[in-house]
Amino acid sequence: MSPTESQTRQPVPPARLAEASVWIARLHGDARGRELEDGLRRWLQEDPDNARAFELATEVWEEAANLRRFIALPRSERRPARMWFRPLLAAASCAIVLVIAGFLWLQYRGVITTDVGEQRQVVLDDGTRVFLNTDTRIEVNFEQQVRRVELRRGEAFFNVAKRKEWPFVVVVGDREVRALGTSFVVRKDAGRTAVTLVEGSVLVTPLPTAVNTVAPKIIEAPGAAAQLPSELASVPSEHGGTRVEGVKLAPGQRLTFSNDAPVELDTPSVERTTAWRRGQVILDDTPLQAAAAEMNRYNQTKLVVQDPEAGALLINGLFQAGDSTHFANAVAQAYGLTVIQRGNDIVISGKPVQ
Known part of the structure; x- marks a missing residue:
């Protein structure tokens, strides 16, 4: 297969993504049965873009699993929850898929x-x-x-x-x-x-x-x-x-x-190199000045190390990306330094005690 064929096809049209999202939501609802599955197979065979859209929407559905856990819907005391919860959940999940799939469509091409x-x-x-x-x-x-x-x-x-x-x-x-x-x-x-x-x-x-x-x-x-x-x-x-x-x-x-x-x-x-994917910053004999710069990547509030001697301290440990306050307090406690909030800066000052 040459790169001018299916490998270089245009992105999946948004309308196909919407159709695929509806199919996925229906498959996760109470109406799933032989007739629905046969209809899906016919739709997938109608056009190669349908299969591509279904694959992408399925990935988005899986990525949205955590979001679906937090959908809060009111319960009615006059009807069993099972009678309405799953259709509404499917509809809400479908909306999530549509929103996320649409976001992917708008973003990944540019x-x-x-x-x-x-x-x-x-x-x-x-x-x-x-x-x-x-x-x-x-x-x-x-x-x-x-x-x-x-x-x-x-x-x-x-x-x-x-x-x-x-x-x-x-x-x-x-x-x-x-x-x-x-x-x-x-x-x-x-x-x-x-x-x-x-x-x-x-x-x-x-x-x-x-x-x-x-x-x-x-x-x-x-x-x-x-x-x-x-x-x-x-x-x-x-x-x-x-x-x-x-x-x-x-x-x-x-x-x-x-x-x-x-x-x-x-x-x-x-x-250590990929710790950021887990929301972590791992420091291994990293000078405090460089460690502060690394933590600053994740926060609008910036760490400032005033004393050069303190900036040369070697820092080790695992920290939460973006939690600059906890990082500053932990370093200050370990080395006898002082932490002061000054506007949008967290200032670490003082001579280190080793």
Whole structure:
């Protein structure tokens, strides 16, 4: 199957998503029976978009399971609850599916963002799942030859759907991360970009340009932490044009680019790298100044460390993302520091007692 066929189909029309949502709600209601199931089979066979819509709506239904638990409906004393609760629950659930499916439709084809302290999961048209961390912006552009997502800022976890003939590329700064059936994290801060491979394989290269006319030379990343000062550079080719050098990562490896610094390779804890997906921040011998900056990603109220000596303290532990007050109080209690709320800042001051 070529990438110009079903792999590059247009997104599911909203009307089909609405129809699929109604089918799912009816299947979870009291009216389910042989006739309903036969009708669903006929509808699925009418058009390939129907099957795609049903698959997407089913995923949204499953994602909405937690929301359905909190639907509160009034009970009538004159009728058994069973007679009306399930139809209303199905209708309410259908509404949830429609709202979420509509949200996915509006979002995943263009720009997707999260605010400070917000996290979000979206399912792209190809089945790829993207988890966005706090204050993140991505731009999705699926073309016939390539599935392309650009990370403009923040951090995202990509669980890429396997499409061998339709490459998946994440553009971040002046680099691109090419994957196939892979899970990886890309993070872009001011002056620093990091790519961490969780599962599968990725190739990280500079963005191709008009002069990059020669196939890239692939460098297998070494198993241990290292500096890679010459990798990922464009170098002249003996055959003319420019050859792009790229680094192929193994699971668990992280490639970090910083302004005016060598490319670094290390193997951080995957649990720590992906802790934000569980709403956690794991610190491992992290200087307090850097730890405060990490906590500040999740909160409009900012931690400020006044004393340089305190800022150099090494912090270890697991903290709730966004709970800056608890973090500041825990650090202050451990090292004899003072915490003061000053406007939108939580100021940590004093000389540490060790």
